[in-house]
Amino acid sequence: MEIRPILSALLRNKTGPLLVALQVALSLAILANAVYIVNERRAVIARPSGIADEHATFYITARNLNSDGPEQRLATFKREAELLRAVQGVASVANVSQMPLSRSGWNTSILLDQRQQRENASASMYLSSDSLVSTFGLRLVEGRDFLPQELVDLDEKTQDRAPDQVILTKALADKLWPGASAIGKSIYFGRSVEGMSSRVVGVVERLQSQSAPIEEKAEWSVIIPARRYGDTAAMYAIRTEPGQRDRVMKEAESALRKSSATPMILEMRTVDQDRQTRYRSDVALQWMLVTVSLLMLLITCSGIVGMASLWVTQRRKQIGVRRALGARRIDILRYFITENVMITSAGVFGGVALGLALNQLLVSKLEMARLPAGYLVGGALLFWLIGVIAAYGPAWKATSISPATATRSV
Amino acid sequence: MFGYYFKLGLRSLRRNPLLTALMVLTLAVGVAASVSTLTILHMMSGDPIPEKSNRLLVPRFDNGPLDGWAPGDEPSDVQMSYPDVANLLKSGQGERRTALFGIAGPLEPPRKDMPAFISSGMAPTRDFFAMFDVPFLHGQAWTEADDARAADVVVLGRAMAEQLFGDADPVGKQVRLMGSPFTVAGVIDHWNPRPRYYKLVGGNTFGDADDFFIPFATAIRHEADNNGGMNCSSKREPGYAGLLASECTWLQFWFETRSATDRRDLQAWLDNYAGEQRKLGRFKRNVPARLYDVMEWMEELKIVDNDNKLSVWLAFGFLTLCLVNTIGLLLAKFSVRASEIGVRRALGASRREIFRQFLIETGVVGLAGGVLGLVLSFGALALIGMQGKEVAAMARMDWQMLTMTFVLSVAAAVLAGLLPTWRACQVTPAIQLKSQ
Numbered sequence: 079m080e081i082r083p084i085l086s087a088l089l090r091n092k093t094g095p096l097l098v099a100l101q102v103a104l105s106l107a108i109l110a111n112a113v114y115i116v117n118e119r120r121a122v123i124a125r126p127s128g129i130a131d132e133h134a135t136f137y138i139t140a141r142n143l144n145s146d147g148p149e150q151r152l153a154t155f156k157r158e159a160e161l162l163r164a165v166q167g168v169a170s171v172a173n174v175s176q177m178p179l180s181r182s183g184w185n186t187s188i189l190l191d192q193r194q195q196r197e198n199a200s201a202s203m204y205l206s207s208d209s210l211v212s213t214f215g216l217r218l219v220e221g222r223d224f225l226p227q228e229l230v231d232l233d234e235k236t237q238d239r240a241p242d243q244v245i246l247t248k249a250l251a252d253k254l255w256p257g258a259s260a261i262g263k264s265i266y267f268g269r270s271v272e273g274m275s276s277r278v279v280g281v282v283e284r285l286q287s288q289s290a291p292i293e294e295k296a297e298w299s300v301i302i303p304a305r306r307y308g309d310t311a312a313m314y315a316i317r318t319e320p321g322q323r324d325r326v327m328k329e330a331e332s333a334l335r336k337s338s339a340t341p342m343i344l345e346m347r348t349v350d351q352d353r354q355t356r357y358r359s360d361v362a363l364q365w366m367l368v369t370v371s372l373l374m375l376l377i378t379c380s381g382i383v384g385m386a387s388l389w390v391t392q393r394r395k396q397i398g399v400r401r402a403l404g405a406r407r408i409d410i411l412r413y414f415i416t417e418n419v420m421i422t423s424a425g426v427f428g429g430v431a432l433g434l435a436l437n438q439l440l441v442s443k444l445e446m447a448r449l450p451a452g453y454l455v456g457g458a459l460l461f462w463l464i465g466v467i468a469a470y471g472p473a474w475k476a477t478s479i480s481p482a483t484a485t486r487s488v
Numbered sequence: 489m490f491g492y493y494f495k496l497g498l499r500s501l502r503r504n505p506l507l508t509a510l511m512v513l514t515l516a517v518g519v520a521a522s523v524s525t526l527t528i529l530h531m532m533s534g535d536p537i538p539e540k541s542n543r544l545l546v547p548r549f550d551n552g553p554l555d556g557w558a559p560g561d562e563p564s565d566v567q568m569s570y571p572d573v574a575n576l577l578k579s580g581q582g583e584r585r586t587a588l589f590g591i592a593g594p595l596e597p598p599r600k601d602m603p604a605f606i607s608s609g610m611a612p613t614r615d616f617f618a619m620f621d622v623p624f625l626h627g628q629a630w631t632e633a634d635d636a637r638a639a640d641v642v643v644l645g646r647a648m649a650e651q652l653f654g655d656a657d658p659v660g661k662q663v664r665l666m667g668s669p670f671t672v673a674g675v676i677d678h679w680n681p682r683p684r685y686y687k688l689v690g691g692n693t694f695g696d697a698d699d700f701f702i703p704f705a706t707a708i709r710h711e712a713d714n715n716g717g718m719n720c721s722s723k724r725e726p727g728y729a730g731l732l733a734s735e736c737t738w739l740q741f742w743f744e745t746r747s748a749t750d751r752r753d754l755q756a757w758l759d760n761y762a763g764e765q766r767k768l769g770r771f772k773r774n775v776p777a778r779l780y781d782v783m784e785w786m787e788e789l790k791i792v793d794n795d796n797k798l799s800v801w802l803a804f805g806f807l808t809l810c811l812v813n814t815i816g817l818l819l820a821k822f823s824v825r826a827s828e829i830g831v832r833r834a835l836g837a838s839r840r841e842i843f844r845q846f847l848i849e850t851g852v853v854g855l856a857g858g859v860l861g862l863v864l865s866f867g868a869l870a871l872i873g874m875q876g877k878e879v880a881a882m883a884r885m886d887w888q889m890l891t892m893t894f895v896l897s898v899a900a901a902v903l904a905g906l907l908p909t910w911r912a913c914q915v916t917p918a919i920q921l922k923s924q
Contacts, residue, residue, distance in 0.1 A: 093819065093907070093911075094816065094819065097812055097813075097815055097816045097819070098816070100812050101809060101812050101813055101816075104805065104808060104809040104812065105809060107805075108802055108805045108806065108809070111802075112802060115798070141594060141606065143594055143596065143604055143667070145667065181691070182691075187721070234726065235726060235727045236726060236727070237726070238725075238726040268720070268721070309713070310594075341596070341603060341604050343594055343603075343604055343605055343606055345606070358875055358876060359795060359875070359879075360795075362872065362875050362879070363795050363798070363799065366525070366799055366872075367802065370521060370802060370803065370806050373517055373521075373806070374806060374809060377514055377517075377809060377810060377813050378809070378813075380510065380514075380813070381812075381813045381816055384510075384816060384817060384820060385816055385820075388820045388823070392823075436805070439801075440798065440801075443797075444794040444797055444798055444801075445794055446794075446798070
């Protein structure tokens with residue numbers, strides 16, 4: 079191969095090739111990291127919430143402006159739930175204290191022993207005196223759902239006791255008792271209620287917390303078989319038959335409004351809406367990274383094409399002489415392509431090093447994850463390909479230089 | 489000579505239109521990416537109240553239980569318990585002071601044709617309005633006496649007042665809030681700092697202005713639920729009285745000192761207070777009291793998230809790439825002008841003159857890139873703003889960023905032009921003239 083003469087030609091005029099290699103290195107470094115972050119975020123956004131049919135699930139916060147006492151309110155809540163169940167197209171209704179992905183709700187600390195130093199986990203707390211397993215469509219992987227007699231209503235002003243039974247998510251169970259079954263084990267809710275433990279009766283595959291952070295904590299949830307009443311507001315989660323959500327939402331609203339003599343404030347949100355709001359900034363970051371990456375590829379390409387064209391113009395005479403001395407078109411083509419591959423390779427090696435350095439910076443300063451090697455390898459292949467394709471045009475132009483005209487002025 | 493070189497630069501923009509367009513475009517795209525991401529960061533992390541941000545101070549204690557704590561741990565909590573807040577309010581420390589927490593509840597408009605709705609507001613003391621320079625449209629803040637006797641008075645936000653009463657002055661009128669009648673004491677003019685630095689804990693950091701404000705003591709008397717976060721690490725009795733007596737943390741507090749140097753006195757007082765509480769057995773952990781001014785508090789709570797920083801970093805990486813690309817393009821552009829340089833040098837122009845001429849020419853390219861970059865930045869910010877109202881409020885360019893766009897663009901162009909210009913100066917006139 080003719081690598082030596084190409085190399086010495088390159089070394090005689092270093093600036094241009096250096097600039098191209100630098101562009102390739104910069105693009106590769108940024109691109110590999112950007113694509114990795116985009117993929118990572120895509121996986122985060124795609125995480126299931128645990129609700130089996132998110133498109134068919136919505137929730138209503140109903141607030142009645144009356145001056146009822148707690149017991150009257152509880153009766154109203156029970157009547158409202160029955161009204162909602164009667165709406166045509168409703169598959170399941172449950173009162174609930176909070177919704178996954180809704181960015182509003184309560185966490186509780188969980189201890190395995192009340193005398194110990196630190197809490198074992200901080201878990202998202204779902205309270206309901208209906209079966210969330212059936213309304214959300216949660217998948218039980220172990221144990222059972224609550225029995226009807228275990229589901230209770232508690233006055234929040236006077237009654238404060240830990241539930242006898244709880245259901246945990248698999249992620250939380252694995253965190254508390256790694257490698258062992260959680261069924262039958264006991265947990266404590268902080269130190270607030272002394273001496274009262276709760277027994278785990280079931281484990282569900284997953285139920286995300288209200289904030290669903292980008293950590294394993296996202297699936298640490300506990301379901302408590304109790305409703306705490308006393309406040310003016312009640313929240314109902316409703317699963318409809320597939321495709322009927324929007325119609326059911328309208329009918330549910332009018333059914334609730336008609337049922338009350340005093341004014342009501344109703345707020346309705348779908349799980350789809352919550353999902354969109356929760357991940358809005360992640361989607362925006364993805365778009366930003368994809369746009370910058372595409373622009374970067376475009377600019378690097380144009381840089382390679384521009385430089386290669388300039389060199390071809392500058393070396394018209396040299397090409398003419400070579401052709402006159404017997405070089406075939408394919409030789410000229412090969413010369414320019416090889417030259418370009420050499421420059422791109424230098425850039426690719428620099429880019430891999432730079433990409434690792436950039437990732438190191440992101441890991442240490444911005445708490446990002448470490449870049450898998452595959453992204454750098456993929457990026458390297460991409461830039462080699464781009465280098466060859468971008469150089470092909472100018473190189474082809476070089477082969478069409480006729481030796482007669484090019485050497486005329488020598 | 490500057491004017492002449494500038495004119496030459498403008499003229500040369502037209503000489504090689506394709507190459508020039510590519511150069512201007514590359515520069516503009518790089519500048520736009522950097523400026524638009526930087527604008528968001530700038531709006532998020534800028535000082536919201538520069539005149540007095542170092543005199544507004546947040547105290548912080550650690551009233552957590554002894555277990556789960558190791559000596560040397562920083563305070564884990566960002567909010568305060570009711571007993572501490574009550575003590576600080578009584579302390580008389582600082583020029584002004586306010587406790588505050590978020591509240592939300594049903595608001596029944598005086599007009600019967602309007603349905604009731606949930607509105608959200610805040611419960612501070614009277615000092616709040618003076619501390620944060622809150623402008624009033626009608627009326628004024630409630631009085632100290634209102635604070636003392638927990639009167640049912642309310643200050644409305646402007647948007648809320650217009651929604652309820654139209655353009656009329658509502659001072660003295662009544663609204664039903666959380667089931668009780670409240671008398672309107674005043675209406676706040678447009679005031680919606682972002683971030684809402686006066687209440688950085690508990691979400692809605694970049695959200696809309698509050699609908700209403702009622703006295704802190706009034707909210708406590710009405711047993712208003714806290715619309716925000718709460719942390720209870722030790723035993724608590726049920727009910728509101730149980731909450732007030734507990735060590736649950738759910739309140740925020742601000743001091744205003746007369747001068748920045750008074751901070752030391754306040755710190756000493758807080759240290760003393762924390763010591764007393766430890767002696768009383770309330771504070772179990774031996775953690776010194778902390779004080780933060782506005783900027784320190786924003787830093788402590790990480791108001792600017794890592795994604796914003798990441799965007800800025802990558803955008804500047806992208807700008808660097810654009811810069812390298814521009815260097816290449818400028819090299820190409822200048823290389824075809826060797827003969828022109830040769831003639832000028834032969835006619836007596838010094839290297840310095842050539843250097844100035846070509847640097848000014850790249851400056852002109854930078855200016856053109858800046859103009860286009862500005863247009864693209866506005867476009868990019870409009871796109872970013874489409875995410876939602878909260879982001880749209882951040883995606884606004886101020887004059888600082890406007891200047892920044894041009895400075896960045898011209899600086900980038902001149903930086904990119906240094907090497908090609910230096911190369912242009914190396915042209916030897918003799919060789920150039922001979923070949924003509």
